[in-house]
Amino acid sequence: MLTPEDFLASRGFTTAAETDRSALISAFMSEMEKGLRGEKSSLMMIPAFVGVGGRIPAGATAAVLDAGGTNFRGGIVSIPPAVSEKRNQPMPGTDSEVGEEDFYAAFAGEVKRLLPKASVKKIGWCFSYPAEATPSLDAKLVRWTKNIKAPAIVGEYVGEELLKRLGGGEIAVVNDTVATLLAAKASEGDKRYSSYIGFILGTGTNAAYVEKIANIPKLRGAKEEDGPDSMIINAESGGFDKIATSDFDKAADAKTGNPGLNIFEKLIAGAYLGQIGLETFKAAAKTGLFSAAASRQISGMGSLETMDLDNFCASFVKPGRENPLDAAFKDQADAQVAKRLAIPVFERAAVLTAVHLAAFVIKSGGGTDSSEPVAINADGSTYYKTRCIPFSETVERELRSMLAPRNIHFEIVPRIDDAPMVGAGIAAMLRR
Numbered sequence: 001m002l003t004p005e006d007f008l009a010s011r012g013f014t015t016a017a018e019t020d021r022s023a024l025i026s027a028f029m030s031e032m033e034k035g036l037r038g039e040k041s042s043l044m045m046i047p048a049f050v051g052v053g054g055r056i057p058a059g060a061t062a063a064v065l066d067a068g069g070t071n072f073r074g075g076i077v078s079i080p081p082a083v084s085e086k087r088n089q090p091m092p093g094t095d096s097e098v099g100e101e102d103f104y105a106a107f108a109g110e111v112k113r114l115l116p117k118a119s120v121k122k123i124g125w126c127f128s129y130p131a132e133a134t135p136s137l138d139a140k141l142v143r144w145t146k147n148i149k150a151p152a153i154v155g156e157y158v159g160e161e162l163l164k165r166l167g168g169g170e171i172a173v174v175n176d177t178v179a180t181l182l183a184a185k186a187s188e189g190d191k192r193y194s195s196y197i198g199f200i201l202g203t204g205t206n207a208a209y210v211e212k213i214a215n216i217p218k219l220r221g222a223k224e225e226d227g228p229d230s231m232i233i234n235a236e237s238g239g240f241d242k243i244a245t246s247d248f249d250k251a252a253d254a255k256t257g258n259p260g261l262n263i264f265e266k267l268i269a270g271a272y273l274g275q276i277g278l279e280t281f282k283a284a285a286k287t288g289l290f291s292a293a294a295s296r297q298i299s300g301m302g303s304l305e306t307m308d309l310d311n312f313c314a315s316f317v318k319p320g321r322e323n324p325l326d327a328a329f330k331d332q333a334d335a336q337v338a339k340r341l342a343i344p345v346f347e348r349a350a351v352l353t354a355v356h357l358a359a360f361v362i363k364s365g366g367g368t369d370s371s372e373p374v375a376i377n378a379d380g381s382t383y384y385k386t387r388c389i390p391f392s393e394t395v396e397r398e399l400r401s402m403l404a405p406r407n408i409h410f411e412i413v414p415r416i417d418d419a420p421m422v423g424a425g426i427a428a429m430l431r432r
């Protein structure tokens with residue numbers, strides 16, 4: 001009989017062990033170069049018009065909005081990094097489609113609550129979607145990711161539109177990876193780093209790094225915004241598409257709000273891993289890998305959350321949460337097959353995460369001296385909360401094995417609470 005591993009291979013699934021790390025790093029770097037030159041590339045490589053050289057005024061506090069994946073949060077950021085007055089709400093457009101006015105009204109309401117409590121007038125907005133940044137730190141939404149349903153906002157300068165609804169003001173809109181990078185810089189204390197990477201792996205994924213302006217040909221003629229000679233680049237790395245996908249990845253992709261796009265994100269981020277697992281189970285059921293009872297239950301399921309797939313694989317029963325997989329795979333033999341099919345999805349995600357971080361560390365040009373490593377600030381639920389494999393440890397081990405032979409040094413910095421909010425606050429406070 002076909003083993004779960006044979007079955008995965010027969011459907012084009014490349015396991016962690018089979019992943020050609022060097023080839024993927026090269027492919028990532030080539031896409032980065034093309035994106036920086038303004039050529040067709042799956043990586044947008046968006047210049048953020050903010051760098052790591054700015055000054056943060058002592059004692060400043062800023063009102064901050066954080067539009068992330070499933071949640072939208074507001075708060076007041078102070079330095080040393082801390083967030084107070086936090087409030088969490090569902091992100092508009094997550095559950096059902098939202099129109100333009102309702103979309104901005106949600107954010108305007110938070111600004112009205114927070115702005116009187118801030119010392120700087122500028123609002124910080126962490127906006128975690130692919131958006132072209134402007135030199136004045138506004139952001140034009142290119143398209144939604146993470147299945148957000150708010151089509152009227154696509155193509156708009158979200159900062160300008162929000163300010164219109166507030167009757168004026170000032171705003172700095174930054175991507176969450178840019179914000180996370182800024183938060184790492186602000187938290188470094190006495191440490192010395194040669195460069196910085198902001199990385200998110202939650203509902204979606206993406207990375208930002210610091211690039212020399214001379215290496216951004218598409219910015220030729222632009223003013224140097226970051227004192228000396230560099231600027232943060234929001235790579236929109238989830239868009240990378242020079243990678244083979246399995247039948248299950250393709251089936252899961254077809255059911256998303258943006259089929260054919262953000263291929264890399266869909267292989268590693270929380271919005272999608274559950275669905276890949278379910279597609280794998282459905283195909284395995286058709287092939288006869290499960291009992292008749294389990295196959296029936298699985299074929300009746302329409303969607304699966306990553307949290308449930310992860311908890312099931314970790315044999316973890318979350319109090320108060322019914323896991324549909326516990327019901328489907330009551331039989332021990334079924335459960336074992338299911339885990340052998342699904343754990344490789346998480347293992348592959350960890351290795352691909354490391355591959356992609358390695359490409360950014362190398363591209364940063366830093367870390368050649370062990371006393372000044374490249375700082376990686378990682379944030380996001382998938383990175384920190386995956387249970388069924390030691391995710392962050394696997395990423396770190398893999399990264400070391402990819403970078404040590406190149407004599408490149410990095411450090412994954414201690415987790416900074418609310419890094420995206422903190423960084424958005426810094427973007428609002430920065431004197432450039």
Ligand code: BGC
Nearest residue numbers: 128129130145200204205206
């Ligand atoms: C978005 C990025 C964001 C990332 C992590 C992706 O879906 O396109 O802009 O940085 O998710 O939140």
